[in-house]
Amino acid sequence: MRNFDINEDPHRRFNPLINEWVLVSPHRAKRPWQGQNEKIHTDELPEYDATCYLCPGNVRANGENNPKYESSFVFENDFAAVKQEPILFEEELKPTFFKAVPERGIAKVVCFSPRHDLTLPEMDLPGIETIIRTWQKEYTELGSVDYINHVQIFENKGSVMGCSNPHPHGQIWAQSSLPTQVEKTQNSLKAYFDKNQSNLLLDYLKEELKLNERIVIENEHFVALVPFWAIWPFETMIISKRHITKITEFTSEEVSAYASILKALTIKYDNLFETSFPYSSGIHQAPTDGEEYPEWQFHMHFYPPLLRSASVKKFMVGYEMMGEAQRDITPEKSAAVLKALPGVHYKNK
Amino acid sequence: MRNFDINEDPHRRFNPLINEWVLVSPHRAKRPWQGQNEKIHTDELPEYDATCYLCPGNVRANGENNPKYESSFVFENDFAAVKQEPILFEEELKPTFFKAVPERGIAKVVCFSPRHDLTLPEMDLPGIETIIRTWQKEYTELGSVDYINHVQIFENKGSVMGCSNPHPHGQIWAQSSLPTQVEKTQNSLKAYFDKNQSNLLLDYLKEELKLNERIVIENEHFVALVPFWAIWPFETMIISKRHITKITEFTSEEVSAYASILKALTIKYDNLFETSFPYSSGIHQAPTDGEEYPEWQFHMHFYPPLLRSASVKKFMVGYEMMGEAQRDITPEKSAAVLKALPGVHYKNK
Ligand SMILES: O=P(O)(O)O[C@H]1O[C@H](CO)[C@@H](O)[C@H](O)[C@H]1O
Ligand SMILES: O=P(O)(O)O[C@H]1O[C@H](CO)[C@@H](O)[C@H](O)[C@H]1O
Numbered sequence: 001m002r003n004f005d006i007n008e009d010p011h012r013r014f015n016p017l018i019n020e021w022v023l024v025s026p027h028r029a030k031r032p033w034q035g036q037n038e039k040i041h042t043d044e045l046p047e048y049d050a051t052c053y054l055c056p057g058n059v060r061a062n063g064e065n066n067p068k069y070e071s072s073f074v075f076e077n078d079f080a081a082v083k084q085e086p087i088l089f090e091e092e093l094k095p096t097f098f099k100a101v102p103e104r105g106i107a108k109v110v111c112f113s114p115r116h117d118l119t120l121p122e123m124d125l126p127g128i129e130t131i132i133r134t135w136q137k138e139y140t141e142l143g144s145v146d147y148i149n150h151v152q153i154f155e156n157k158g159s160v161m162g163c164s165n166p167h168p169h170g171q172i173w174a175q176s177s178l179p180t181q182v183e184k185t186q187n188s189l190k191a192y193f194d195k196n197q198s199n200l201l202l203d204y205l206k207e208e209l210k211l212n213e214r215i216v217i218e219n220e221h222f223v224a225l226v227p228f229w230a231i232w233p234f235e236t237m238i239i240s241k242r243h244i245t246k247i248t249e250f251t252s253e254e255v256s257a258y259a260s261i262l263k264a265l266t267i268k269y270d271n272l273f274e275t276s277f278p279y280s281s282g283i284h285q286a287p288t289d290g291e292e293y294p295e296w297q298f299h300m301h302f303y304p305p306l307l308r309s310a311s312v313k314k315f316m317v318g319y320e321m322m323g324e325a326q327r328d329i330t331p332e333k334s335a336a337v338l339k340a341l342p343g344v345h346y347k348n349k
Numbered sequence: 350m351r352n353f354d355i356n357e358d359p360h361r362r363f364n365p366l367i368n369e370w371v372l373v374s375p376h377r378a379k380r381p382w383q384g385q386n387e388k389i390h391t392d393e394l395p396e397y398d399a400t401c402y403l404c405p406g407n408v409r410a411n412g413e414n415n416p417k418y419e420s421s422f423v424f425e426n427d428f429a430a431v432k433q434e435p436i437l438f439e440e441e442l443k444p445t446f447f448k449a450v451p452e453r454g455i456a457k458v459v460c461f462s463p464r465h466d467l468t469l470p471e472m473d474l475p476g477i478e479t480i481i482r483t484w485q486k487e488y489t490e491l492g493s494v495d496y497i498n499h500v501q502i503f504e505n506k507g508s509v510m511g512c513s514n515p516h517p518h519g520q521i522w523a524q525s526s527l528p529t530q531v532e533k534t535q536n537s538l539k540a541y542f543d544k545n546q547s548n549l550l551l552d553y554l555k556e557e558l559k560l561n562e563r564i565v566i567e568n569e570h571f572v573a574l575v576p577f578w579a580i581w582p583f584e585t586m587i588i589s590k591r592h593i594t595k596i597t598e599f600t601s602e603e604v605s606a607y608a609s610i611l612k613a614l615t616i617k618y619d620n621l622f623e624t625s626f627p628y629s630s631g632i633h634q635a636p637t638d639g640e641e642y643p644e645w646q647f648h649m650h651f652y653p654p655l656l657r658s659a660s661v662k663k664f665m666v667g668y669e670m671m672g673e674a675q676r677d678i679t680p681e682k683s684a685a686v687l688k689a690l691p692g693v694h695y696k697n698k
Contacts, residue, residue: 282667
């Protein structure tokens with residue numbers, strides 16, 4: 001009988017952040033692909049698009065006019081999934097199967113810059129720092145609203161990721177409840193902290209830095225790595241090295257370092273298949289209900305779907321939906337590939 | 350302050366099967382869509398395709414020849430995610446962050462019929478019964494392998510769902526461990542059973558039949574409904590009315606009734622947008638480790654991505670990945686739409 005080889009044999013890995021497993025099938029990377037190909041958008045976008053409802057000065061979907069903004073620009077989502085309006089709710093006695101509770105919140109759109117054509121990897125560092133400061137401001141302001149207990153900052157990049165407008169932008173959904181995934185993470189961080197009196201993600205980061213097998217980029221204040229339990233082919237996570245529970249704790253040096261690692265990581269992503277690399281990214285950090293959260297550690301997830309080329313993505317379907325997440329290429333392999341990519345954007349070669 | 354109106358106001362619903370919440374935003378159904386459009390395949394497929402590696406008599410990807418099969422046909426996946434080979438594994442003492450365990454299993458492909466052009470809704474009832482009997486046989490045979498404790502039967506239909514070959518087929522991944530999603534369901538069913546000495550899904554079904562708000566189709570032995578906590582726009586679940594823990598317990602009358610509800614439901618799906626409706630479906634039933642599972646109840650999930658038309662799907666991205674599943678149309682609305690659709694396939698109108 002052969003000995004287990006993590007680089008070759010099917011295995012499961014455990015994600016201690018959400019207490020779930022992922023099935024890893026390294027040998028399967030070789031299977032041919034005859035399935036759906038994604039459309040590749042190769043047209044260069046203009047700096048300004050008169051028909052874009054996010055460009056400065058243009059009219060939005062709801063009829064309002066955007067200001068002639070010059071850095072980042074935030075407005076309330078015209079089609080928000082949550083609303084500010086308070087709702088009277090008297091819980092009726094119902095069988096456990098029909099549990100429904102109103103949810104209050106605020107949803108915003110963050111245009112990264114006036115430029116219709118500049119995604120994160122192509123922006124300059126001061127521009128990215130402006131976005132980070134905008135996130136800080138929004139986290140503070142939204143977080144201080146009495147009924148807001150969680151602020152979810154995220155970006156859907158690319159039409160493959162359901163992004164409905166190519167003008168580079170992110171979103172913020174702030175709400176009363178801890179969303180499901182955040183609650184899972186919260187529970188894991190808390191359980192680890194209670195047991196070990198230390199921080200799960202900082203302890204994990206220490207081990208990863210020692211092993212140096214999954215580190216993609218490191219600077220003075222941040223590390224970008226492929227988590228041991230990554231689900232998506234080129235999934236990464238940015239973690240701050242210092243114990244930081246929320247984005248507002250960053251020093252201005254850390255803001256710069258964060259901007260720099262964001263740019264460096266997204267440049268590598270674009271370089272991977274020489275395409276504007278699609279992903280969903282999002283920041284996980286402490287809730288905003290006013291409590292202390294020493295178990296929290298600021299981190300940002302990147303979930304990119306592409307697998308083999310600019311047009312072939314990984315589908316999380318059938319088995320993955322019914323059973324569990326499954327990946328073909330090992331996290332170590334993905335990290336090595338990303339690490340080896342040049343630090344200069346392919347368009348500037 | 351207005352009173353909570355579940356048909357109009359943003360709210361969260363609880364899924365007792367997996368202990369997770371979903372965010373429902375009924376008002377958001379009105380938002381315009383400028384995002385990605387899916388390709389619609391309107392070409393009629395031939396009955397037989399000489400280039401298809403699943404058609405009878407053809408050569409497969411691994412060089413083997415398919416037999417000239419005449420009903421359903423099962424073979425081992427040429428690019429299996431799990432393998433039968435036993436692997437020697439000595440757990441090393443590692444920090445909790447690097448938990449990896451080899452996983453053993455068998456992966457199969459089930460061609461529904463020799464016909465390259467007939468999906469479930471277009472097959473005749475005897476043909477669908479043959480598939481069900483094939484599933485029974487595979488569940489028994491795979492389940493009796495000593496190291497197989499779970500048998501996941503599923504189908505990815507349509508290229509939108511990552512299906513790599515249009516010849517109608519499903520898959521079976523059988524393995525040693527309970528996959529993550531099944532383990533969650535198992536835990537919920539067990540906890541409910543231990544507390545109430547009754548079956549969660551049967552008790553739920555009783556309430557749904559009383560309310561009759563989310564029932565799409567009902568026959569003597571099965572019900573197809575939109576779960577109260579459905580995530581996908583037109584998600585449904587087929588539940589057997591009798592207490593049945595696994596597919597092998599079906600009487601032959603139940604096999605017929607199951608074939609009939611499968612056909613009826615998938616016809617409604619095709620009729621919804623007059624297209625071959627993409628989905629991932631999968632059967633959840635008792636594990637095959639030889640234990641008794643009175644808490645289990647046979648059910649089948651359908652997770653279809655389409656939202657507004659044959660080309661506009663729901664994206665489970667950014668907020669959904671970082672936070673929690675979110676839907677725009679209420680399950681009650683979806684059930685009413687599906688229920689009202691004709692029972693005859695649009696191609697036969
Ligand atoms: O096995 P297939 O059809 O080649 O592949 C499809 O189904 C599998 C099981 O759900 C997924 O892991 C793949 O991502 C998907 O493309
Ligand atoms: O808000 P947008 O960009 O219109 O929509 C996109 O992001 C949302 C938040 O992740 C998702 O709910 C939508 O399915 C997706 O298409």
